[in-house]
Amino acid sequence: MTLDFWFFCIAGPAVLFAGISKGGFGSGAAFASASILALVIEPGMALGIMLPLLMLIDVSTLRPYWGKWGASEVKLLVAGGVPGVILGALLYKIASPDFFRLLIGGISVGFVIWQLGRSTGWIAAGKRSLPSSAGLFWGAVAGFTSFVSHAGGPPAAVYLLSRNLSKTQYQATTVLLFWTLNAVKFVPYAFLGIFTMETMTADLLLAPFAIAGAWIGVKAHRLISQKVFFGITYLLLMVTGTKLIWDGLT
Numbered sequence: 001m002t003l004d005f006w007f008f009c010i011a012g013p014a015v016l017f018a019g020i021s022k023g024g025f026g027s028g029a030a031f032a033s034a035s036i037l038a039l040v041i042e043p044g045m046a047l048g049i050m051l052p053l054l055m056l057i058d059v060s061t062l063r064p065y066w067g068k069w070g071a072s073e074v075k076l077l078v079a080g081g082v083p084g085v086i087l088g089a090l091l092y093k094i095a096s097p098d099f100f101r102l103l104i105g106g107i108s109v110g111f112v113i114w115q116l117g118r119s120t121g122w123i124a125a126g127k128r129s130l131p132s133s134a135g136l137f138w139g140a141v142a143g144f145t146s147f148v149s150h151a152g153g154p155p156a157a158v159y160l161l162s163r164n165l166s167k168t169q170y171q172a173t174t175v176l177l178f179w180t181l182n183a184v185k186f187v188p189y190a191f192l193g194i195f196t197m198e199t200m201t202a203d204l205l206l207a208p209f210a211i212a213g214a215w216i217g218v219k220a221h222r223l224i225s226q227k228v229f230f231g232i233t234y235l236l237l238m239v240t241g242t243k244l245i246w247d248g249l250t
Helices: 005-025 032-037 043-062 071-089 097-118 136-151 153-160 167-191 197-223 224-248
Strands: none
Touching: 005 032, 005 043, 005 167, 005 197, 032 043, 032 224, 043 167, 043 197, 071 136, 071 153, 071 167, 097 153, 097 224, 136 153, 136 167, 153 167, 153 224, 167 197, 167 224
16 A cells, blocks of 8 residues: 555545544445545455544544434444444454445335335335334444444444434434444454554544544534435435445446
């Protein structure tokens, strides 16, 4: 990996985008930053660079949203997410990332289509929120996919978007969830050798982009209406789901 001008032309905007997504729009699209980095460096190295930066964004956004999350939702997602991370660590060497990209991408796109069908009246059934027990399942999926590709946002969104939370409850829940999961991921990442001196050097140089993105995301969250917030969230979920499907097929 060469930390040259072209690297930062790609990595800087990617990390800034991750900060904005995690700081204001529910983390759903933040995983794309690792995919963008993987265009210019080895994918495993991209994961190693992004995790400390994602943790920095988590710390930067935790205070503005402290105590505003959905209590039952975050407990269930964390309870399912931690075992999901452990499973991801155990299966990291043999799991097929493409299979899970296709699975999560398909679920994400299908969920958005389902929600649009409900809102337009095309689909009359299934208007109840997902049960609380579903939080354990989607938390486990989020934990696993977060470990293998930092793509835990879409599975968490499938559950949270069905729970009729306010925009700030939704956002705060994702902040606390991924603050916890990313902290849990750090130790197995270290044991797997994903962190190197090169990745840590890149993290130090990219840290300002992460902090700036988090700040922009928090400000944007406060300025936009709840209707616009969820519109953007559904759009990001559709885009990231499509991107996951494309990555899995290609």
